[in-house]
Amino acid sequence: MLQLATFQALSCLLFCRPRSQAGFILPLALTASAVLLLGSASVHTLSLQKRLRIHSISQREQVADQLRSAAQAFVVATRGPEACLLQWPSLDWPSAVHACNGSDPSRLSGGVVAEMPWSLLDWKPSIESGQLRLQLADGRTGNFRLSLDPSAASVFGISEVQLQGRVPQLEAE
Amino acid sequence: MTLLEVVVSSVVLAGSSSAALGVWNQAANEIQRSSQLDELGLQLETARIATDRWLQSDAASAVVFDSTSPDCRFNPEALEAAVAERLPLGSELSTSWSADPQGLGHWLELSLKPQLSMPPLKRRLLFSPAAYGLCKQEEVRS
Numbered sequence: 001m002l003q004l005a006t007f008q009a010l011s012c013l014l015f016c017r018p019r020s021q022a023g024f025i026l027p028l029a030l031t032a033s034a035v036l037l038l039g040s041a042s043v044h045t046l047s048l049q050k051r052l053r054i055h056s057i058s059q060r061e062q063v064a065d066q067l068r069s070a071a072q073a074f075v076v077a078t079r080g081p082e083a084c085l086l087q088w089p090s091l092d093w094p095s096a097v098h099a100c101n102g103s104d105p106s107r108l109s110g111g112v113v114a115e116m117p118w119s120l121l122d123w124k125p126s127i128e129s130g131q132l133r134l135q136l137a138d139g140r141t142g143n144f145r146l147s148l149d150p151s152a153a154s155v156f157g158i159s160e161v162q163l164q165g166r167v168p169q170l171e172a173e
Numbered sequence: 174m175t176l177l178e179v180v181v182s183s184v185v186l187a188g189s190s191s192a193a194l195g196v197w198n199q200a201a202n203e204i205q206r207s208s209q210l211d212e213l214g215l216q217l218e219t220a221r222i223a224t225d226r227w228l229q230s231d232a233a234s235a236v237v238f239d240s241t242s243p244d245c246r247f248n249p250e251a252l253e254a255a256v257a258e259r260l261p262l263g264s265e266l267s268t269s270w271s272a273d274p275q276g277l278g279h280w281l282e283l284s285l286k287p288q289l290s291m292p293p294l295k296r297r298l299l300f301s302p303a304a305y306g307l308c309k310q311e312e313v314r315s
Binding site: 023025026028029030032033034036037039040041043044046047048050051054057058061062065068069071072073075076078079112113114147149154155156157158 | 175178179181182183185186188189190192193194196197199200201203204207208210211214217218221229245275277278280294296297298299300301303304305306308
């Protein structure tokens with residue numbers, strides 16, 4: 001009988017409580033846990049976002065480097081008889097070849113740099129500069145302003161690349 | 174409030190605190206690593222811009238252009254030495270120059286020295302003297 005009474009007393013100590021003393025510790029602990037876990041999830045998301053941003057910047061710089069290298073290759077191709085073609089927009093080159101002896105517009109229309117094919121989209125000359133648009137094989141394009149030496153019909157500077165979004169592939173057109 | 178409630182609450186709070194602390198620690202490491210990568214990427218970009226700007230200068234044309242070559246090219250040894258001397262890079266970065274197999278110019282490779290905690294970070298660009306007005310046209314056909 002004594003043991004039963006002791007057990008009942010202990011049980012009551014553990015589990016019995018008046019209605020007025022309804023527990024607040026457990027809801028408080030659950031709320032605090034939820035806040036902690038949500039907070040850590042937010043911080044983790046922020047760190048992943050930063051990582052993704054750096055990855056995206058790195059990819060963008062790789063593309064910009066490929067376009068810059070393609071622009072340098074374009075300028076190399078304009079040495080020789082093809083330099084004369086720089087005076088005309090690329091759309092007029094088929095007819096301008098008669099005025100530029102020995103020039104071959106196809107030499108300026110594309111090439112391969114570090115295993116990445118590039119193609120000329122557009123060339124628009126003005127007084128002492130020209131607007132160059134190049135496209136990589138993956139569809140990414142970039143704009144450059146080329147400084148021209150009018151007395152020698154040659155390039156003496158390439159501006160910083162302006163990246164553009166992907167445009168449909170020329171082959172697909 | 175019962176003892177059981179206190180015990181259960183303590184276990185829940187301890188478990189969630191431990192999990193949250195682990196995630197916070199991991200996130201803090203990731204943010205620190207990303208910041209380092211960001212800074213190294215900026216150093217690579219600064220080195221690229223500095224090389225480009227220096228090649229545009231008059232001083233560069235006198236030093237790195239190989240005037241003895243008939244096909245207009247950089248003097249690779251002079252180019253490498255001049256860039257290394259004038260554009261000091263951070264100790265984490267390394268540069269190397271190599272000739273383009275098609276003869277278009279020279280490739281500059283800027284890279285991060287191997288580190289266990291960092292992924293490979295590399296920039297590769299073609300530089301040609303023609304793009305800096307160093308190759309004079311002999312004649313203009315028009």
